[in-house]
Amino acid sequence: MIVHLNDKQENLKRHDPITHPWSEKIMTILGTALGMVFYLLQVVSGESGYAQNGDFEDAELDDYSFSCYSQLEVDGPQHLLSCAFEDPDVNSTNLEFEICEGLLEVKCLNFSKLQETYFIKTKKFLLIGDSTICVKLGGKHITCQKMNIVKRVKPEAPFDVKVIYREEANEFVVTFNTSHLQKKYVKDLLHEVVYRLEKNENDWMHVNISSTKLTLLQRKLQPNAMYEIKVRSIPNTNYFEGFWSEWSPSSHFRTPENNSGKMDPVLLIISIVSFFSVALMVILACVLWKKRIKPIVWPSLPDHKKTLEQLCKKPKKNLNVSFNPESFLDCQIHKVDGIQARDEAEAFLQDTFPPQLDDSEKQRLGGGVQGLNWPSQHAVITPKTFGGESPLRCLSGSVTVCDVPVIPSSRPPDCREGGKNGPHVYQGLLLGAGTTNSTLPPLFPFQSGILTLNPAVQGQPLFTSLGSSQEEAYVTMSSFYQNQ
C-alpha cells in the first residue's frame, strides 16, 4: 500500500501543471497576450463619445470635434444655439448638425448653416437636463456630444459705455447698458471693466462688478492723459453658466490737468485775509506785551523789599531842610507838650533822617514833642483833612492826636510858600517810590503841617517837620497798591 501510494505521489508530481516548468511558461505567455489584446482594444475603442445606435466610426474623431454656446432670449423669446468645428480645416460641405432631447413638443431639430458656423434659433429649448448634439454625414451620425444648454450660455455684449467726469467729487462715473436687464432667464451677470492708458498697450486695469455703474477716482489716474475703457459679461447665477461675452465697443476719455496750482478765488481771498490778520495780531501782541498783556496775564506780585526802599527814599540833594528857628518865623508854631511824644519823635528821626540835626534842634524838637502822644496806630491821612494855611486839625479817626501837646519845631525858610518842596519828604515817605512825580496835594504842607496836638494851645499851632514826617512815615496799605 505504502509503495503504491508513493508511486501515485510521484505521478502526481510529474504531471502537476503548476509545478511543471513548461506549463508555467505557456501560462505566462497566454496571460500576457490576452492582457495586451484587451489593452489594445480599450485604446482603440477610446473615448470618442456617445453613440446612440453604436454604428459610428471613431477613426476621424479629432477632425470633427466641435464646441457650442447658447444665447437665451436673444431675439424676443427665441434662443440661439451656435456650434462650430474646432478644426477650421474641416470640410463641412455635407456635414449637418442635429440636436435631440431637451426640447419641447419635438424630439429633434436640425441646425442651419451660415458659412462655417451651424446655428439654431428656437423657443423650444426645455432648459432642463442635457441635450445631445450630433454631426451627421449623409444621415449617419459621425460624432455626438451630450451637453447642457444652460451651462454654455454666452451673454450678449454690453453696449453704450459712457464716462462722465464729476468735478466736485474728482471722480469718473462709468456707466454701460446690457440687454440682459430685461430678460427673464439670464438676468444676473458679472461684468468685467478694463481700462488703460492709450499709450500703454497690454497694461489693462481690471475691475469686476455686478452692477452697470463704476466709479474711478481721479487721483488714481494720470492727469492730462487719454484712457480707453471696455466691458464684457459672464453669467453669475447658480444655475446658468457659460462663457465671457464679446467686448463692448471701446470708449475713450481724457483726464483733466493737475489743478493743484489753481485755487478757488474765494478761497484765495480768505487765505490772504486770514494771513494778514494773524500777522497783525502777532505784531500787536509783541508791541503791547509788556505794557498791557503781561500785567494781565502774569501780574507781578508786590515785592516788600522794593516797596520799602521806595518808601524810604533819600531826600533830594537840593532839598533845603533847616531846623533853624529863624526859618520858621513865618510859620505858626504850636507847642507840643508831652515827654512821650518827644521820645518817639527822636526815635523816629534817628531812623529816618541822617543824624545831621544839631543838638539845639534836637532839644527844640524834644521840647516840642513833650507830651506828644503819637498814636500807636497808623493814621489814615487824606489830603482833604488839611487846609492850606489853616491850622492843623485833628485827623479823622485819630482822637489821640488831638490830645497830644504841641511840638515846637523849626520852620523851614520857605514855609510860607507852602509845602511844595518840603512835604516832598513826607510825601515820599508815605506814598512810596511809585509816586515820585505824583500830583497829589501835599499831605503835610509846611504851613498846614502843624498838628493840633493840644486843644489848649490852638493859638500857637506848632509845625514840625518832625511831626509831619512822623505822620507821613506811617505806611499805609494803600501805598503798596500804588507802588504796584
Place this chain on the structure above:
Amino acid sequence: MFHVSFRYIFGIPPLILVLLPVASSDCDIEGKDGKEYQNVLMISIDELGEFIRTERNLDSSPGLNTRFTDSMIEIDSNCLNNESNFFKKHSCDDNKEPLFLNRAARKMRQFLKMNISEDFNLHLARVSQGTLKLSNCTTKGKGRKPPSLGEAQPTKNLEENKSLKEQKKQNDLCFLKILLQKIKTCWNKILRDAKEH
C-alpha cells in the same frame, strides 16, 4: 378544512406582498435645491398665470370688471365643482410630493389642446415636461391616455354650442390656474423641507 386554512395562511400574504409594489409608486424628485424650479419652471408658471388672467378678462379696466363680475364668480364656483375630484384624489401630502407633481404634470398636458397661443403652449409644455423630468416615478401601471377635456355635446343650435364652448374654456382655465397654484405650493414645500433637512 385543513387544506382551506393552509390556502388562506400561506397564499394570501405572499399575494399581498407581490401586489404591494404594483399598487405603490416609487417617485423621487430631483432638483431639491430649487435651481431648476426657480430659474425655469417658476418663470413659465408665472407666464401662464398672466395668459390665464388675460384670457379670462381679469384686467384692471373698471368696465370689464363690472360687466363680468357676476359671471366670473359663477365660473369659479362651477370649475371647482367639476374638477375638484382631481384634488380630492391627489394632494401634496407629506412624502407624496413627487407623486402629486407627477400627476399634476400629466394633467397639464391635456390643456395643450386648448391652443390659446404658441407661447402659451410652450410654457405649458415646459412646466409639464420639466416637472416630469424632475419627478422620476417608476410606477408601472397601464399606459393611461391623458384624460380628454371632454367633447362638446351636440346641441340644438350654434349659439348654445358657442356659449358652452366658452364656458368650458373658462372652466379649464380656472382649473389650470388652481392646478398651477397647487404645483407652486408643492414645490415650495419640497424646497422648505430640503432646507430644514
